[in-house]
Amino acid sequence: MKQLRLSRIAVLVAAIGFAAAPELTNIAANTAHADEAMRPEIGRIVQASSELYKAKKYKDALSKIHEADSVSGKTVNENFTIERMRLSIASAAGDNDAVIRSAEAIVAAAKLPSKEQLQMIQVLANAYYKAGNYSKAASTYNRYFAEGGTDQSLRPYMIQAMNQGGDSSKALKEVMADMAADEKAGRAPSLSNLEFYANAALKQKDMAGYSSALEKMITYYNKKEYWVNLLNNIERKPGYSERLKLDLYRLKIALGQVTKTSDFMDSSLMAIQAGFPAEASKIIDAGYKAGALGAGADAERHKRLRDMATKAQAEADKGLAAAQADAQQSKDGTGLLNIGYANVTAGKFDQGLAMMEEGIKKDSLKHVDDAKLHLGIAQLQAGKKAFAIKTLKTVQGNDGTADLARYWIIYANQSGK
Numbered sequence: 001m002k003q004l005r006l007s008r009i010a011v012l013v014a015a016i017g018f019a020a021a022p023e024l025t026n027i028a029a030n031t032a033h034a035d036e037a038m039r040p041e042i043g044r045i046v047q048a049s050s051e052l053y054k055a056k057k058y059k060d061a062l063s064k065i066h067e068a069d070s071v072s073g074k075t076v077n078e079n080f081t082i083e084r085m086r087l088s089i090a091s092a093a094g095d096n097d098a099v100i101r102s103a104e105a106i107v108a109a110a111k112l113p114s115k116e117q118l119q120m121i122q123v124l125a126n127a128y129y130k131a132g133n134y135s136k137a138a139s140t141y142n143r144y145f146a147e148g149g150t151d152q153s154l155r156p157y158m159i160q161a162m163n164q165g166g167d168s169s170k171a172l173k174e175v176m177a178d179m180a181a182d183e184k185a186g187r188a189p190s191l192s193n194l195e196f197y198a199n200a201a202l203k204q205k206d207m208a209g210y211s212s213a214l215e216k217m218i219t220y221y222n223k224k225e226y227w228v229n230l231l232n233n234i235e236r237k238p239g240y241s242e243r244l245k246l247d248l249y250r251l252k253i254a255l256g257q258v259t260k261t262s263d264f265m266d267s268s269l270m271a272i273q274a275g276f277p278a279e280a281s282k283i284i285d286a287g288y289k290a291g292a293l294g295a296g297a298d299a300e301r302h303k304r305l306r307d308m309a310t311k312a313q314a315e316a317d318k319g320l321a322a323a324q325a326d327a328q329q330s331k332d333g334t335g336l337l338n339i340g341y342a343n344v345t346a347g348k349f350d351q352g353l354a355m356m357e358e359g360i361k362k363d364s365l366k367h368v369d370d371a372k373l374h375l376g377i378a379q380l381q382a383g384k385k386a387f388a389i390k391t392l393k394t395v396q397g398n399d400g401t402a403d404l405a406r407y408w409i410i411y412a413n414q415s416g417k
Helices: 009-016 040-054 058-070 076-093 096-109 114-131 134-146 152-164 168-184 191-203 207-220 224-234 242-254 261-273 277-290 299-318 320-329 334-345 349-361 368-381 385-392 401-415
Strands: none
Touching (some): 040 058, 040 076, 096 114, 114 152, 152 191, 168 191, 191 207, 207 224, 224 242, 224 401, 261 299, 277 334, 299 320, 320 349, 334 349, 385 401
16 A cells, blocks of 8 residues: 555645634634633734734744743633644644644634534644654544544545554454445445555465455556456465466466567467467467567577467368367267367357357366356457356356456456457
8 A cells, every 4th residue: 555645734724714714814803712802912923923924924923923832821712822823824834743733732622613623633633644643643533533524535544544553453444344335335446445455465465365456456447567466366376276377378468468488488389289279379470479489599499389380270170070070979078168269269259169168068077167267268259248258257166267267357348358
């Protein structure tokens, strides 16, 4: 979670109306919070401060109002007037310590109308936060909301103050409550809350929670780095199966994350070995187009890889009829699934999808969720987004297949495919 910064204190003080309060413009008019008159020796100081304030000589004005501190026997009203004046000047002068001093006195006096009192509590909380006094900031933000404050833009500051003040568990509880409320209302959770959740999960080595946070960050704030972190994390999750390596590459390729020569070579070789030479050729072509293949000391090696894919495709085409007949006779649907997927990658969408669906209907599949995942990916490649999402939602494997299916759904919704 990024460090939040406050630059609102002066604006808020002005919004409350203190910059135009009677004691800043007309000492004689100061009757709103008083039953007694202000003594002349204090009135002169306040009046002089007011003139300096109006002339925008804020540091001089602040020095002048500090002179009132040496006057003994001040009444409650006089102290209240002085602190209101000091607050406005300190805010304009950027003296946060003086803002805290005056805001504490004004809040403690409890002489303001309820709305202004809440705003003054907000000023005080913000000033504590700006000063780095996070424990006091957190408790004061809590007080603001407990007494009826409704400015929800303060919650990220309250949460970070809790966290910075040492109460990270309470901060996380507040974050989770905010996120649940946002999602229930159909709103996007704030990015700061999602980042907080992600960082907290990482610190606790909660990889499932970290992935959940990243998924939401991608869903609501689609950024390349979130995808990179999410896909890097999936292989570290307990129970993830290495047999999904090619499937992970497929999603990375769709997202444009495969840029290195080694990744183009590894993924294309895996596709050839899995029986998908047309898919391999597409990956190799993309590598050549990106300049990752076909150049440098290994250019000849890259050419051999391309030739291998071409040869594998020719052999597959030659034996396709016999392979298809055998697959249809088999009780195991894996053969139909693989031939069907190979057809889809070769652009034979309807024929390939029909074979994949036929293969899934057979009862002896070793990895049913893999089959559904591949069918969903194939349907996306064929431009059948609605069918693909419906299929991918049925993938439930806890070995990484369900995770990849969800990620493909997010990708499909964001890419418009």
